[in-house]
Amino acid sequence: MLEKLFKLSENKTDVRTEVIAGVTTFLTMAYIIFVNPAILSETGMDRGAVFVATCLAAAIGCFIMGIVANYPIAQAPGMGLNAFFTYSVVFGMGYTWQVALAAVFVSGLLFILLSVFKIREWIIHSIPMSLRTGISAGIGLFLAFIALQGSGIVGDNPATLVSIGSVTSVQAILAAVGFFITIALVHRGFKAAVMIAILIVTVLGILFGDVQYHGVFSMPPSIAPTFMQLDFSAIFEVGMISVVFAFLFVDLFDTAGTLVGVATKADLIKEDGKLPRLNRALLADSTATSVGALLGTSNTTSYIESVSGVSAGGRTGLTAVVVGILFLLALFFSPLAGMIPAYATSGALFYVAILMMSGLVSIDWRDLTEAAPVVVTCLLMPLTYSIADGIALGFIAYAAIKGLSGKGREVPASVWVLAVVFALKFAFA
Template identity: 80%
Template sequence: MLERLFKLKEQGTDIKTEVIAGLTTFLTMAYIIFVNPAILSETGMDRGAVFVATCLAAAIGCFIMGLVANYPVAQAPGMGLNAFFTYTVVFQMGYSWQVALAAVFLSGVCFIALSLFKVREWIIHSIPLSLRTGISAGIGMFLALIALQNSGIVVDHPATLVSMGDLSAFGPAMAALGFFLTIGLVNRGIKGAVMIAILIVTALGVLFGEIQYGGIMSAPPSIAPTFMQLDFAGAMEVGLISIVFAFLFVDLFDTAGTLVGVAQKAELLDKDGKLPRLNRALLADSTATTVGAVLGTSNTTSYIESVSGVAAGGRTGLTAVTVGIMFLLALFFSPLAGMVPAYATAGALFYVAILMMSGLVGVNWRDLTEAAPVVVVCLLMPLTYSIAHGIGLGFISYCAIKAFSGKGRDVPISIWVLAALFLLKFVM
């Protein structure tokens, strides 16, 4: 049955290799079951319910990706998208988390529609590489700022807006230790390095009396506090259109970049350098996003950590299905997830930020018309505390700089349209 479903022999793999690859991928991305509830619960969402929603959305996304698209790509609620959900839509713009969930659901519906009509592929190919790189790096910088603030390493200051916190305090010290542990373990090639670092810091918090021990395993908590809690009436406001678009836009390039990167590593691209069954893969994350919103979590997307499973030999959807099964088993570790403090996940956030910023090496820094918009996006995302604002200002600056440099004809029509819409939004 497995051979018929995943075509293992055709891909030169076997069941044992695929299962090991799936376990490897899960260990490298399991930190999301701690980090996502920690971030989304800041909005007032029930942490236990978000934990369950995170595990279920990840499992569903992995099963769809594995069984429908047959790719070794794992899915889970995306980093950056959860930060946008909490710190921009809820905190900065003042919407409730119920409205934000409805916006996530609507973005998922848009994903599905765009995937069915292959519009997503057209959009992906029309956006300049420099802007795509800038968006990813900008989100990385935004996550880094959040990590520093949550851990107390950076604090508010009335004169300079931000300042150095008390590094001798337990939280900042443990956050720094977690970051150093994460980088050290990753560099040594230890599987599950990020999760191990989070658990070590959490254990130290319990040992020093900073965290109350709540157990390791139990029956999964109720998902009722977040299940079907979508406020569609609030999400229909004109101001939410840009939010839905921002969710769609970020997830679009996050997934596209991950799919191409993993496919290249697994040598799954065809002779023309294209990804077979791309539309099925795009449908997987868009469907998982809509289901995840109903369950109670932010956008579900493909994870670049899937490369670790590919490096271990994963070549088919059986790898993704294995990851999905592991997320279902993780449902029984909710007490452990509930004990993890913000300073324990700060190192993981900073590590993810580094990964997202690494793409800047591919920017053509000699061409200022390409480099300048990248810097605009990277700086203004964290400084405006908004992924949506950073994306919008990046598009506007890209078009303006190209036009004033005499290269306006090099800009695709779709980019001009998007820049005009963003400009209209800021003006209005």
């Protein structure tokens, strides 16, 4: 059955190799079951329910990706997108988490339509690579800022807005220790480096009396507090339309980049440069996002950590299915997830930020018309505390700089349109 479903022989792999690859991928991304509830619960969402929603959305996404698309690519609620959900939409714009979930659901439906009608390729190809890189790096900086705030290393200051925090506090010290351990373990090749670091910091928090021990195993908590709690009352407001677009936009490019990166590593790209079963993979991603919103979590997306499983030999969807099964087993670790303090996940956030910023090396810094919009996008996301505003200002800067520099023809029509729309939003919204 497995041979027929996943074409193991055709892809020069076997069940044992795929299982090992699935376990490897899960260990590298399992930190999301701790980090996602920690971030989303700040909005008032029930932490236990978000934990369950995270595991279920990840499992569903993995099963669809594995069985329908037959790709060794795992899925789970995405980093950056959960931060946008909490800090931009709920805290920054004042919407309830129920409205934010409705925006995630709608963005998933739009993603499905874009995939079905093959509009996705046009959108991706029409947005300059420098802007895509700037968006990813900007989200990375935003995550780093959140990590520093959550750990207390960066604090408030009435005169300068931010300043050095209480760096000698237990929380700040343990957050720094977690980050150092994460980097050291990653450098030494530990597959579960991020998760190990989070658990070490949590144990240290217990020893220092800052965290209360509540056990490790139990039956999964109820998902009722977040299940089907979507509120569509504000979905057609001008501000919310831009939020839906931002969810869609970030998820779109995050997914595309991951699919290409993992498929290249696994030698799945055809000689003509195209990905086989691409639409199936995109439908898996978008369907998981909509289902995840119904369960009670932010956008589900493809994880670049899947490369670790591919490096271990994973070549088919069986790898993704194994990851999905492990996420279901993780449902029984809810007491452990509930104990994880915010500062224990700060190191993970900072590490992810580094990964997201690494793409800046591909920018042509000698061409200021390319480099300047990237810097605008990167800096204004954390400084405005809004991923959506950072994206909007990046588009406006790209079109304006290129146009005034005599390079207006290099700007795709879609970028001109979006730049005008964003400018009008700032002027009249």
